[in-house]
Amino acid sequence: METSIEKRVAELENLVFLSKNVLSFDEASKFLNLSKSYLYKLTSGNLIP
Template sequence: MNTIKLDERLERIESLLLAQKKVLTIEEACDYTGMSRSYLYKLTSTGAIPHCKPSGKLIYFDIDLL
């Protein structure tokens, strides 16, 4: 197989794994939505998207609400 097909398969596998999760970290949410990290932070600070910070630092997102 060539590199392009392997990359496509890897991306498909990663997206399937993300779809099975219910809660995403900021990095996973970026991959899932295609948005940049800074834009997601901006949306959370304005209250535009629901999120939680149980420990006060790390941001988590419910995949159903993204």
């Protein structure tokens, strides 16, 4: 039963991400599955906005 609940929570989290226009840095890191340090490197190098 926990697996089912965990799966539903994950699906709801994905829906929340998709419904937002702007993500926080932490949310973007989770959404893109990138470490915060790598995401910072990309943004500081103007490789992504």
